[in-house]
Amino acid sequence: MMKKFNLSLSALLLALFLLSPSALLASGKALRVAIIAPSAQNDLAFTQSIVDGINAIKKDRDIELAITDGTFVVEDAAAAIRDYAKKGYDLVIAHGSQYGGSLKEIAPDFPDTAFAWGTSADTFGLPNVSSYEAASDQGGYVMGVMAAAMSKKGGVGVIGPIEVGDAKLYVDGFVMGAKAQNPKIRAKVNYIGSFSDVALAAEAARAHMAAGADVLTGTAQMVVGAIGAARAKRVAWFGTQANQTELAPEIVVASQVYKWEVILKKIIADMDNGVKGGKMYDINLANNGIVIEFNDAYKLDPAVKEAGMKAIAGIKDGSIVTSHK
Amino acid sequence: MMMSDSFAVMIIVATIASGIRLATPFLLASLGEALGQRSGVLNLGVDGVMLLGAFGAYYTVLQSNNLYYGLLVGIAIGLLIGVFYAFITLNLQAEQGVSGIGIYLFGLGMSDLLFQKFVGTPRPILPFMPLDIPVLSGLPVVGEMLFQHSIIVYIAFGLVPVMSFVLYRTTYGLNIRAIGENPEAADSLGVSVMATRYSAIIIGNGLAGLAGAALAIELGIFQQNLTNAMGFIAIALVYFGAWSPKGVMIGSLVFGLVQAIVLQCKTFGVIPRSASDLAAMAPAIITILALVVVAKRFKQPSALTKPYVRGG
Numbered sequence: 001m002m003k004k005f006n007l008s009l010s011a012l013l014l015a016l017f018l019l020s021p022s023a024l025l026a027s028g029k030a031l032r033v034a035i036i037a038p039s040a041q042n043d044l045a046f047t048q049s050i051v052d053g054i055n056a057i058k059k060d061r062d063i064e065l066a067i068t069d070g071t072f073v074v075e076d077a078a079a080a081i082r083d084y085a086k087k088g089y090d091l092v093i094a095h096g097s098q099y100g101g102s103l104k105e106i107a108p109d110f111p112d113t114a115f116a117w118g119t120s121a122d123t124f125g126l127p128n129v130s131s132y133e134a135a136s137d138q139g140g141y142v143m144g145v146m147a148a149a150m151s152k153k154g155g156v157g158v159i160g161p162i163e164v165g166d167a168k169l170y171v172d173g174f175v176m177g178a179k180a181q182n183p184k185i186r187a188k189v190n191y192i193g194s195f196s197d198v199a200l201a202a203e204a205a206r207a208h209m210a211a212g213a214d215v216l217t218g219t220a221q222m223v224v225g226a227i228g229a230a231r232a233k234r235v236a237w238f239g240t241q242a243n244q245t246e247l248a249p250e251i252v253v254a255s256q257v258y259k260w261e262v263i264l265k266k267i268i269a270d271m272d273n274g275v276k277g278g279k280m281y282d283i284n285l286a287n288n289g290i291v292i293e294f295n296d297a298y299k300l301d302p303a304v305k306e307a308g309m310k311a312i313a314g315i316k317d318g319s320i321v322t323s324h325k
Numbered sequence: 326m327m328m329s330d331s332f333a334v335m336i337i338v339a340t341i342a343s344g345i346r347l348a349t350p351f352l353l354a355s356l357g358e359a360l361g362q363r364s365g366v367l368n369l370g371v372d373g374v375m376l377l378g379a380f381g382a383y384y385t386v387l388q389s390n391n392l393y394y395g396l397l398v399g400i401a402i403g404l405l406i407g408v409f410y411a412f413i414t415l416n417l418q419a420e421q422g423v424s425g426i427g428i429y430l431f432g433l434g435m436s437d438l439l440f441q442k443f444v445g446t447p448r449p450i451l452p453f454m455p456l457d458i459p460v461l462s463g464l465p466v467v468g469e470m471l472f473q474h475s476i477i478v479y480i481a482f483g484l485v486p487v488m489s490f491v492l493y494r495t496t497y498g499l500n501i502r503a504i505g506e507n508p509e510a511a512d513s514l515g516v517s518v519m520a521t522r523y524s525a526i527i528i529g530n531g532l533a534g535l536a537g538a539a540l541a542i543e544l545g546i547f548q549q550n551l552t553n554a555m556g557f558i559a560i561a562l563v564y565f566g567a568w569s570p571k572g573v574m575i576g577s578l579v580f581g582l583v584q585a586i587v588l589q590c591k592t593f594g595v596i597p598r599s600a601s602d603l604a605a606m607a608p609a610i611i612t613i614l615a616l617v618v619v620a621k622r623f624k625q626p627s628a629l630t631k632p633y634v635r636g637g
Contacts, residue, residue: 040437040549042446070437070549157592162602169429190591193605197553198544199350201344203585207592210339221548224447228545232452247449247546 030064031268036077037095038195039221041069046166046221047239050095052242053260061268072196072241074138074213078102079310085110092273093117097165102130107277114266114276119166121280128276132263135284136240137173137322138315139256142285142292144177145236146253146308147215147295148185150236150301155186157208159218167219170240170256173322174217180320181307188213198225203230216292227252236298239311245295254294262289286316338470339580340589345478349582350375350540350552352481354559355566355573357403357487364525364570365505365628366414369425370406371533373432374555378402378534380436383547384443386450395450396477396538398504406432407527415522418632424513430572437549444547449525450546453477485534488546488570501525505626508633515562518633530536533559558612565615567623583608 033054049071054065066084070075077099085106094103094117103107104124118132148266149155149243156178160171171189173291178187188211190204202225205216209229217238218226226249231239231248239245239255263281270279283289292312294300314320354371361368368374381402382395389395414417453475456462461472492498500521503511507550508518533556541547542553562580565573587604590596596604 039582040441042441043548044447048446058509072357072550163598188592188594189586191601191605192588192591193602196550198548198551199347199540199553199555200584202544203347204588204592206343207339207585207588210336211592224546224548225544228449228452231449231545232454247447250331 025029030062031091032064032066032089033091034066034068034080034089035093035095036068036071036080036084036099038072038077038098039070041067043221043242044244044247045219045223048242049258050093050260053258054093056259056261057264057268073149074098074102078106081115082106082109085113085115088113090200091115091116091267092168094155100124112276114267114271115315116277123278123280125183127193127278130267130270131280132219132260132267133280133282134166134169134258135290135322136170136256136258137176139240139290139292140173140217140287141177141180141277141315141320141322142308142311143217143240143254143256144174144187144306145181145311146237147174147217147236148178148181148187149304149307150253151182151185151213151215153212153214154182154184155188155208155212156215156217157205157211157213158187158189159201159204159208159216159223160189160191161222162193162312163191166241169323170219174238176322186212189276192222195220196222198222201225202229205235209233209235215246243293245297249295249297251298253293253298253300257291257293258283258288259291262287285312334466336589336593338466338620340585341470342454342473343588344578344582344585345474346543346581347512347584348577349478349481349543350536350555350575351559351562351580352574353484353536353539354410354533354556355562355577356481356484356570357529357536358560359529359563359566359568359570359573360488360492360501360525361529361533362563362629363505363626364501364522365508365626365631365633366411366526367421367425367630368410368428368526368529368533369422370410370428370432370556371425372554373429373436374403374406374530374533375537375552375556376436376550377406378537378577379551380439380537380547381534382538383450383541383626386542387444387448392451392453392542396535399497399534399538399541400531401534403531403537404497404527406534407530408523410530411523414526414632415519416540418634420617421630421632433550436551440547442547443635447546447548449545450542452543464468475543477543478516480535482574483537485574487572492570497521497524502626504633508628508631512633518635522633524609524611557610561616563624565619567619568626576612579615580608580612583611 039047041051068080092115116130120131123129175187178185192200201222205226215236237251245252245253378399382399384396386397455473500516562576565576
């Protein structure tokens with residue numbers, strides 16, 4: 001009787017172990033990850049940054065990756081999120097602040113699926129939703145310091161999409177850094193009201209230049225147009241989200257690059273331990289989730305670079321506090 | 326903020342020049358759409374044609390470094406799609422609204438697929454440089470405002486009198502207008518409704534392809550959904566312009582200039598950041614208001630969207 005009970009208990013424990021997500025993840029079975037993102041996966045900006053992040057992890061971990069990019073229509077993204085969850089993907093990443101509402105509705109229907117979304121700090125109180133943010137204001141601050149140090153006309157210009165999320169953080173950080181370096185700097189900001197209007201972004205850059213800006217920056221995928229306009233006038237550009245040097249090697253000074261792998265590793269480690277969500281993660285300069293990559297081909301004044309490096313050190317040691325919590 | 330007079334003039338000049346540049350792709354696309362609509366055929370697929378024209382032009386320039394080849398390829402792609410669209414709307418008599426949306430979705434998806442397949446990461450191309458027109462480009466104020474644009478801008482605005490002449494001063498233009506109003510009557514007078522509509526659709530799509538090519542080459546880049554629904558605004562501008570080349574030019578200029586003024590106001594903080602997103606809607610709101618006025622004063626071509634069947 002006792003022997004039969006022990007056998008049954010062992011079988012039950014074995015079955016529970018085999019069926020548990022952590023066991024599945026640790027058993028060598030490929031982790032199935034899906035990314036849903038608003039622009040192209042190689043946009044040299046927001047979407048590429050998360051794809052690069054997963055690809056960086058793939059070196060150490062067996063991952064089956066599926067990507068649905070270009071879902072600038074939120075309803076399309078919602079359909080893709082639900083579809084991946086239905087197909088049993090282990091981790092579904094909704095990479096866009098605009099997807100929050102959809103995720104809040106979909107995630108409770110799939111309690112066994114881990115969802116992550118960003119950039120946001122909100123997990124909606126759901127146990128299977130994680131959120132992630134980039135302290136892009138920190139990199140923005142560093143860029144702002146260098147831009148103000150470089151500007152000969154005393155004017156810098158910023159092109160933003162819509163004043164939300166990661167874009168707002170970056171823009172605010174940039175302006176803060178520029179004014180910290182030179183309180184008299186004219187730091188003008190133009191939110192064009194779109195993440196995808198390349199032509200309008202180009203004209204916003206021209207408007208800044210006409211207004212006397214000789215250093216520019218911008219965030220989101222539509223800045224490729226602004227970079228082109230800056231390139232035509234040989235006006236210096238600071239990039240963000242991904243390394244934008246190859247778009248205009250003559251003018252890109254440096255780029256703030258997101259290393260999402262830093263937090264993706266943590267999310268996956270938590271999943272291994274059975275935690276599917278309820279946590280907020282962020283990348284920043286201190287955890288090397290944000291790095292400043294300089295364009296070696298750009299002849300940057302060493303004093304300007306020095307000012308940037310000092311700002312990085314100050315943010316890391318806490319002597320400089322940007323707006324990020 | 327106080328500005329010196331010379332700085333204020335400089336900003337006004339830059340704003341008007343910006344408005345003209347922004348208006349150019351709208352103008353090319355809406356001229357083409359106006360031609361098709363005057364013949365009685367609605368094409369909601371303009372944006373898709375623009376996207377394919379934009380990719381074709383971009384890829385051609387990337388491979389050949391020749392901007393003019395790019396423009397020609399953009400036009401050729403538009404012409405080809407025009408043949409296809411004419412076949413499905415005229416021969417197969419497909420519902421024009423639905424088939425136009427089909428063309429749009431095809432262009433949106435196919436341009437991105439081709440871009441991902443053949444290019445991948447956005448790579449810049451050298452854009453058209455502003456023309457240096459002897460004497461005119463050097464004129465104070467007016468020179469920078471009107472005579473320091475790329476050749477595409479002059480092609481677009483030059484097409485306005487050309488199309489006006491064709492539409493109002495030639496037999497071909499008379500035929501187009503006639504079949505757009507009363508195809509039965511035109512047919513009874515010996516005008517080939519099918520051939521005339523075919524040609525109007527093909528030329529109209531060619532202009533949409535050119536509009537896309539102009540956009541990609543002006544920006545020196547291509548990316549997914551580059552047009553950002555410009556084609557749909559171009560269709561609205563045809564109604565705004567009451568189906569006349571001069572009208573769509575005015576509509577395009579108003580739209581472009583309002584966009585440029587809003588941008589400039591945001592740059593100088595005249596529009597507070599809190600109202601930034603609201604201000605971005607200004608061009609669309611003005612277009613809608615104008616459409617309301619136009620709808621009351623002008624009548625669309627009577628046969629618009631109606632398939633023609635002889636004796637039907």
